[in-house]
Amino acid sequence: xxxxxxxxxxxxxxxxxxxxxxxxxxxxxxxxxxxxxxxxxxxxxxxxxxxxxxxxxxxxxxxxxxxxxxxxxxxxxxxxxxxxxxxxxxxxxxxxxxxxxxxxxxxxxxxxxxxxxxxxxxxxxxxxxxxxxxxxxxxxxxxxxxxxxxxxxxxxxxxxxxxxxxxxxxxxxxxxxxxxxxxxxxxxxxxxxxxxxxxxxxxxxxxxxxxxxxxxxxxxxxxxxxxxxxxxxxxxxxxxxxxxxxxxxxxxxxxxxxxxxxxxxxxxxxxxxxxxxxxxxxxxxxxxxxxxxxxxxxxxxxxxxxxxxxxxxxxxxxxxxxxxxxxxxxxxxxxxxxxxxxxxxxxxxxxxxxxxxxxxxxxxxxxxxxxxxxxxxxxxxxxxxxxxxxxxxxxxxxxxxxxxxxxxxxxxxxxxxxxxxxxxxxxxxxxxxxxxxxxxxxxxxxxxxxxxxxxxxxxxxxxxxxxxxxxxxxxxxxxxxxxxxxxxxxxxxxxxxxxxxxxxxxxxxxxxxxxxxxxxxxxxxxxxxxxxxxxxxxxxxxxxxxxxxxxxxxxxxxxxxxxxxxxxxxxxxxxxxxxxxxxxxxxxxxxxxxxxxxxxxxxxxxxxxxxxxxxxxxxxxxxxxxxxxxxxxxxxxxxxxxxxxxxxxxxxxxxxxxxxxxxxxxxxxxxxxxxxxxxxxxxxxxxxxxxxxxxxxxxxxxxxxxxxxxxxxxxxxxxxxxxxxxxxxxxxxxxxxxxxxxxxxxxxxxxxxxxxxxxxxxxxxxxxxxxxxxxxxxxxxxxxxxxxxxxxxxxxxxxxxxxxxxxxxxxxxxxxxxxxxxxxxxxxxxxxxxxxxxxxxxxxxxxxxxxxxxxxxxxxxxxxxxxxxxxxxxxxxxxxxxxxxxxxxxxxxxxxxxxxxxxxxxxxx
Numbered sequence: 001x002x003x004x005x006x007x008x009x010x011x012x013x014x015x016x017x018x019x020x021x022x023x024x025x026x027x028x029x030x031x032x033x034x035x036x037x038x039x040x041x042x043x044x045x046x047x048x049x050x051x052x053x054x055x056x057x058x059x060x061x062x063x064x065x066x067x068x069x070x071x072x073x074x075x076x077x078x079x080x081x082x083x084x085x086x087x088x089x090x091x092x093x094x095x096x097x098x099x100x101x102x103x104x105x106x107x108x109x110x111x112x113x114x115x116x117x118x119x120x121x122x123x124x125x126x127x128x129x130x131x132x133x134x135x136x137x138x139x140x141x142x143x144x145x146x147x148x149x150x151x152x153x154x155x156x157x158x159x160x161x162x163x164x165x166x167x168x169x170x171x172x173x174x175x176x177x178x179x180x181x182x183x184x185x186x187x188x189x190x191x192x193x194x195x196x197x198x199x200x201x202x203x204x205x206x207x208x209x210x211x212x213x214x215x216x217x218x219x220x221x222x223x224x225x226x227x228x229x230x231x232x233x234x235x236x237x238x239x240x241x242x243x244x245x246x247x248x249x250x251x252x253x254x255x256x257x258x259x260x261x262x263x264x265x266x267x268x269x270x271x272x273x274x275x276x277x278x279x280x281x282x283x284x285x286x287x288x289x290x291x292x293x294x295x296x297x298x299x300x301x302x303x304x305x306x307x308x309x310x311x312x313x314x315x316x317x318x319x320x321x322x323x324x325x326x327x328x329x330x331x332x333x334x335x336x337x338x339x340x341x342x343x344x345x346x347x348x349x350x351x352x353x354x355x356x357x358x359x360x361x362x363x364x365x366x367x368x369x370x371x372x373x374x375x376x377x378x379x380x381x382x383x384x385x386x387x388x389x390x391x392x393x394x395x396x397x398x399x400x401x402x403x404x405x406x407x408x409x410x411x412x413x414x415x416x417x418x419x420x421x422x423x424x425x426x427x428x429x430x431x432x433x434x435x436x437x438x439x440x441x442x443x444x445x446x447x448x449x450x451x452x453x454x455x456x457x458x459x460x461x462x463x464x465x466x467x468x469x470x471x472x473x474x475x476x477x478x479x480x481x482x483x484x485x486x487x488x489x490x491x492x493x494x495x496x497x498x499x500x501x502x503x504x505x506x507x508x509x510x511x512x513x514x515x516x517x518x519x520x521x522x523x524x525x526x527x528x529x530x531x532x533x534x535x536x537x538x539x540x541x542x543x544x545x546x547x548x549x550x551x552x553x554x555x556x557x558x559x560x561x562x563x564x565x566x567x568x569x570x571x572x573x574x575x576x577x578x579x580x581x582x583x584x585x586x587x588x589x590x591x592x593x594x595x596x597x598x599x600x601x602x603x604x605x606x607x608x609x610x611x612x613x614x615x616x617x618x619x620x621x622x623x624x625x626x627x628x629x630x631x632x633x634x635x636x637x638x639x640x641x642x643x644x645x646x647x648x649x650x651x652x653x654x655x656x657x658x659x660x661x662x663x664x665x666x667x668x669x670x671x672x673x674x675x676x677x678x679x680x681x682x683x684x685x686x687x688x689x690x691x692x693x694x695x696x697x698x699x700x701x702x703x704x705x706x707x708x709x710x711x712x713x714x715x716x717x718x719x720x721x722x723x724x725x726x727x728x729x730x731x732x733x734x735x736x737x738x739x740x741x742x743x744x745x746x747x748x749x750x751x752x753x754x755x756x757x758x759x760x761x762x763x764x765x766x767x768x769x770x771x772x773x774x775x776x777x778x779x780x781x782x783x784x785x786x787x788x789x790x791x792x793x794x795x796x797x798x799x800x801x802x803x804x805x806x807x808x809x810x811x812x813x814x815x816x817x818x819x820x821x822x823x824x825x826x827x828x829x830x831x832x833x834x835x836x837x838x839x840x841x842x843x844x845x846x847x848x849x850x851x852x853x854x855x856x857x858x859x860x861x862x863x864x865x866x867x868x869x870x871x872x873x874x875x876x877x878x879x880x881x882x883x884x885x886x887x888x889x890x891x892x893x894x895x896x897x898x899x900x901x902x903x904x905x906x907x908x909x
Contacts, residue, residue, distance in 0.1 A: 099788065106370055113439060114363055117350060130205075132305065134346060134353075138338060161326055164308045167308050177750050178191070193278045196281050199283075252279070272351050307348055324340065324341075379483075382483045382486060382487060416484075420480070424476065425476030523836065527785060528785040535779040556734055558758050559759070576745070576748070587633075590627050590718075591717070600702050602619075602620045621712055623711060629718060631643050655691050658713075659699065661707060661710060676692070793833065826894050833886045
């Protein structure tokens with residue numbers, strides 16, 4: 001009740017003030033009476049009482065400072081004063097707000113992207129309590145294998161886990177050939193993306209169908225009538241939102257299915273990443289949709305992602321423990337080799353694996369780089385506030401002289417800076433809404449244009465939500481503290497007596513502020529130079545990537561992706577390979593464990609030494625498994641020896657072909673043919689010895705960014721492609737040849753759904769794209785940092801000239817020439833620039849060295865594409881460019897100083 005009475009005092013301001021005044025007056029009267037009783041006259045008693053009591057205004061402020069309600073009232077008054085001050089100095093306010101909005105916009109946009117990828121829940125019903133299941137395998141396998149489970153595994157979780165109220169399953173997207181319902185007997189054939197889901201998928205995730213109905217439990221049973229549900233975008237784009245198609249049949253991979261409904265408009269599915277299916281089908285249709293067997297009956301065939309909801313009152317850790325126990329019993333009963341050591345439930349977001357350590361590390365690193373731009377902004381604003389504070393020195397001194405405490409002044413100044421930061425934060429948030437939308441459109445178009453995805457719909461929601469608003473607000477508050485705390489502390493402690501004089505006594509404080517401003521300018525220059533050099537190195541690397549020779553053919557070599565099922569028969573594999581060889585458009589064909597650029601493996605290697613000794617290769621060696629035709633198909637010439645024979649490939653003979661770099665590393669200045677290496681292929685300590693039969697030219701199999709430091713090729717059969725990639729080299733026009741091969745395979749079996757993508761349009765393009773995105777990212781930051789640093793230098797120099805006008809006039813009156821003045825101003829302006837250039841070069845060298853040190857790992861990418869860690873053109877050229885910009889920014893105020901009239905300057909105060 002006492003607090004409520006105080007809070008009510010906010011609305012009775014005059015009455016509360018009068019009560020405080022009356023109480024202070026009562027104390028004064030009692031002290032005066034005591035003095036009068038001691039024999040003082042009335043005037044002496046009142047004067048002594050006033051001296052002992054002190055300034056009544058100060059006592060009034062002390063009383064208000066310990067009262068929360070009155071403190072809130074004072075804060076409101078400070079806020080009104082700060083707003084009036086911003087309006088009174090509109091030019092400074094606009095400049096500061098615009099500068100701050102740029103820094104906050106960049107940070108808010110990046111956080112919006114991170115929020116869309118890792119924090120924002122799926123747009124489904126009850127998204128806040130929906131979790132995605134992830135398993136951790138004893139083998140250490142990461143990536144997709146952690147998020148995909150077998151259908152029997154899903155059934156076991158669903159039936160036995162009492163901690164979960166629902167377990168929902170959804171398969172990968174499956175390309176199918178579909179004959180759309182047309183007019184009359186005419187149908188239109190097209191390729192669609194189908195997702196197979198469990199019976200409880202739509203009831204748990206979607207609010208209600210846009211048309212028709214959802215699956216029933218009976219339709220998920222084996223032998224049920226085939227039915228499908230259309231996605232809203234597909235229904236609108238292809239069928240023009242025509243409800244008459246509900247109830248009609250669509251031919252999917254040769255099987256007819258009835259269209260029973262359309263998903264809601266906002267429903268995009270549950271996939272991670274968020275590729276939107278065209279059609280959903282019940283699990284009963286899986287054998288008809290996917291050729292090669294029913295994976296719903298295969299316990300080791302992982303094809304579905306799992307979502308789950310907790311029972312009321314159950315902790316997530318309890319559910320995870322129960323899931324692990326169920327999974328261990330399930331695997332033991334089926335004698336599966338790879339054991340699960342943990343099962344986790346993570347909030348269901350648009351992407352999986354966002355809780356991985358490497359992802360969080362990358363996010364922290366990028367946010368740190370982006371934060372550098374905001375630090376430059378803060379340095380600019382600190383300089384601006386220090387300059388403005390010197391002009392307000394007399395005002396602050398008057399307020400101190402009238403009794404304002406340092407705490408009261410500090411609170412007032414910080415409130416002004418807070419208002420400034422909130423204005424900049426609001427503008428930054430508005431800008432980030434536009435930039436986030438632009439980024440979303442750009443990335444969506446970029447992903448959907450990749451040929452390997454076959455035009456799959458992709459959604460990436462980067463629009464800001466409440467998390468972005470809260471982040472921007474907190475960032476604005478933090479920014480206000482960073483750029484405003486030191487100026488507020490500096491000005492609130494000023495001596496009112498000295499400041500009320502002509503200012504000569506405050507020279508020490510001015511020198512201190514000048515040193516800080518110089519340090520801030522040097523730091524701005526260092527950060528700007530660091531970002532500029534990093535951007536320059538990445539752009540140089542990108543230019544190199546456009547002309548770099550990967551060491552193999554890319555335009556005429558295509559990967560052939562087929563939907564032949566997880567375990568196609570050897571007869572089917574042989575028929576497919578023979579069909580490809582017989583095509584007139586195919587010049588040669590090969591099998592590879594992975595296509596170049598899509599991954600290899602790193603295995604421990606023992607190198608044969610002299611006199612039977614062996615040496616373990618540090619870090620292991622990269623390698624792959626290929627058929628004998630690989631080297632001819634990929635145009636990788638042999639420098640020595642020979643390739644595998646068909647017999648060696650079929651019998652898995654212990655022979656190996658090394659890359660040129662491997663031979664040079666293993667046996668420098670020696671002939672490697674006939675030598676031996678041992679490889680631990682499974683990483684389980686079982687070594688197999690291989691004889692070197694050939695040396696191939698170096699290539700960039702793992703990363704386009706660098707030549708493989710060591711690489712070996714092991715033999716694989718020419719007619720078996722399970723778990724591998726088919727590579728074909730075409731002749732004639734590549735696009736026409738690819739269409740010809742696709743048509744030939746479709747004539748053989750339309751359910752194969754061949755997808756041909758050239759290496760140039762596939763992984764090579766992706767690797768170049770990643771480098772381009774990284775270079776663009778840093779270049780944008782550098783472009784923002786450059787004018788900010790120039791503005792900071794100009795601002796400090798302009799303020800320096802204005803403060804030293806009288807000194808410059810005295811110097812010129814005593815005989816200093818304009819050249820002397822120019823030298824004086826430029827030397828003071830360029831001194832922090834030289835410091836910043838040294839620091840920026842050291843930071844850039846450290847970053848470049850760290851990137852090259854990372855290359856000790858064989859599969860690590862080199863984003864600089866082989867450039868030296870110290871590129872003279874980039875380091876020296878960009879330092880001179882930024883130094884020239886700083887010189888120009890210093891020259892403008894220096895020219896103003898040269899035009900100072902000595903007589904006018906001597907009268908300047």
